[in-house]
Amino acid sequence: MSDYILSKDYFVKVIEDLITLVDQRKEYYTELDSQIGDGDHGINLEIGFREVNKNLDEWKKLNVRDFYNNVGKALLDKVGGSSGPLYGSFFMKFGLPIKSKGPDEGATFEEFIEMMDKGVAIIQKRGKSTKGEKTMLDTFIPALETLRSEYEAGTPGKEAMEKAVEAGKEGLEFTRNIVATKGRAMRLGERAIGHLDPGAASAAEFLEVFYKDMP
């Protein structure tokens, strides 16, 4: 299945759809965050993606690597909370494994897996965290592991991503049952149990966009 190519248009559409998603879901993310955090996850993301939207027409002319670098930098600069450096670094690293240089070139599915890998790795490094700490990594790590193992076992690209999204959602549900050992929610101890992690929730919906936009 190495001939499964994700086009430049795919990578641009993902960002366009993430802008729409964040705008539609900002109240939900903020509501989750107000239960166990400082209640700004949705509004912070919305401010970040609004900045991305403002520059989108200009950035679309760039190759995928530079396009995602600009998206990441805008989030680093504008978001404000922890999701700024985390998602910002994710998108900045996401474009790096892509080997094609032209402004109209996309990526192979193998490259896409490496892109996800680089993005998730920087979140782990930045947050000095792994799964089981009630963070976005509880979504990202199982999703990435599933994406890789399914694809290596011969599952076609889009189907492998579908399974990855399901694994991410299971990881998200798992955050309901655990205490937080990272971020502001760690001060709540047992009181955090029963609540989804807002970062894990946005991450699960972000991954779903990556899946749904696949041809």
Add this chain to the structure above:
Amino acid sequence: MAKIGVVLVSHSELIATGLRDLVNEMNDGSVPVVAAGGADGGRIGTSAIKIQEAIESIEDCDHILIYADLGSSILSAETALDLVDEDLAEKCTMVDCPIVEGALAGVIMAAGSGDVETAIQASEEARGALKLQ
């Protein structure tokens, strides 16, 4: 004497600029102090880009000490260190201490001694400083 610079990172732009003004009261002018507080538009938060620019504005220093307040200020400062040139990042140290007392002690010692280890140690000693006895 080595030239030591300081970057102050807070969620609040006012805390960062206020702390800069406070530490400069004890600074003979030999230690450049740059405030990198708040998110874009004066909102509460931090910006890795703003911190990157603050570090780059004093890149002629031999050492740069970074003081950050809480949570995402640490994340954003570490992200900024990935964004600057490697040579510049190597000159930077994030100092683990209470930001007000630590930065004040660090600037006083940096100005007085020009020795970065002495300044860091003075800042770290502020971790256990008792005020009411």
